[in-house]
Amino acid sequence: MERRLQGDPRPPRRPTLRLKTAAASLVTAALAAATSAIIGAIEVLPRVEDGIARDSKLTGAARRHAAADRLRLDSAPFDAFRATLRPRERYAVDVPPGEKGPFITKGEVVRAYSAFYFLPAIQVQAADRVFRYRFR
């Protein structure tokens, strides 16, 4: 630029690899980011609408039991036992091991769900209050 302004008669040098790479990087990055956003939008926006259509129909009870339903557990015994518990009350869980999953058994899943659903009551190994659950 300086040479041209000062009337340098030599033709301007070709851009270096560095300059070409830098310019290409900036343009490519902006275009690729825009393309990525478009791919994402095409993929994700229908999922968003599906999720809204599916989940907005859930009733309060269905929402409360959503985790149990996903695990195919009968939520009625959980509701019945929870209604009798007081905060910080100790309880134990009596459940058969059930089928083995990739990491834990179905019985352990019931114990975990009980721990979540019965809070603020506290699950312990042995207690006077016992929640019994049987698989159908």
Place this chain on the structure above:
Amino acid sequence: MRIAGLLGANGLMFLAGLGVLPLLGAARSWRQLVSRSGLAYLCGIVLAGIVAANLALVRVSFGWIALALLAAASLTGGTWRLRHSPRPTLPRPGWIAVAGTAALVAVIVEYGRAFAVAPLNRYDAWAIWALKGHALYAFGWADPAVFAGSEYRFANLDYPLWLPSLEALDFRAMDAFDTRLLHLQFLLLLVAALAALAALLHDRVPAALLWPSLLAMALAPAVFDRLLTAYADVPLGLVFAVAVAAGGRWLITNERWSLGIATLLFAGALLTKNEGSLFVAASFLGLLLVAHRRWRALVVAAAVDVLVLLPWKVYVRIYDLHDINYSLADTFDFDHIGGRLGVGPIAFRTLGGEMVDPLAWGLLLPLFAVLVVAALLTGLRALPLYALVWTLVSWLGLSWIYVITHYEYSSYLDSTKTRVIASIVLGSAALTPLLAAETWANRRAPPRVSVKRSST
């Protein structure tokens, strides 16, 4: 009313973050505070979570009063630091920034409709995160009856408490254990991270590159899918991503405030999940390798992060809590490792495949890889090498977990592969605009070789 409570708590967290910016040196005038205020929301959320998580260990409940005190103290300190600076003037954003903001707002509003009705039904979301959040809300602290109870071992008791503390804060603000509105906090984390990246990068990255990059992150299908599950992987990834970008900015500019922001957010990542330690260690390793002459600043930053994590590590030691999925000590169990070394390359390839899946993450990682190569070709060293080191070390570290675990590796890999990579992809995506901008800025700098020749 519950939604008002949730938004009110988030408003206070924003104010707490706003006060923190001058204290970290990120704003030395009211004008800078306005210009960088996008960082305030994420910094405030992370700060509130860190304070709440540590107070939970010493029987102190963190609710409205504590949050208001934190915001007031932070604002007072921040205002004191800015007391002699001139009043702010509102900046005029360019049309690209206005269009980009409008597009992001539209995406967030659309996502918000889904987050507002989502049920809490995914295993880790209720069995780990919401359970702990509910326990902190109900008992007011990390009561060992739950947080060290043998019947609660399934809940990864050794995971730190940043996310459950944030959830508990929301439950207190809503005055209810509301598992539906809780999802909105996860969406607000995305808002905070995008605003933080915009504020962090807008004066280094051309708007025509910055805003498409932010949109690409927000619209990556895995970001929506994984945030909606209410798992901790994407929250960790978002906090970590902004920290990585702040670290990258510090490499280029040597501004102390950038490292301050990175330190705060790295602390948040450390207190979110155990994997956060791997990612943060990989980042510090990368920073140290390429900026070893600035080692003192890095040692101070790392020491602060270790101090923030220390109370939780003491709690874990007192109650003898262990990771139920793997033990790093098994790295030295040669009988166990000997038969499983073949798992490493399989895990490495599988995780790599997940990271470049365009239907999950768009083109975020391929674009990052191309720009690292381009940056190296144009003679840049520090930023692309930092990017290479932390991503590769994190990727190798994640792959190693599948080698040392006692679970059957294919089940473990299948059930986690899509989400554990979130921090790597989001961190890369956050660094991508900076890499492209620095490559462009470096276009006319003389090659290092010729500089050496001419100087001799």
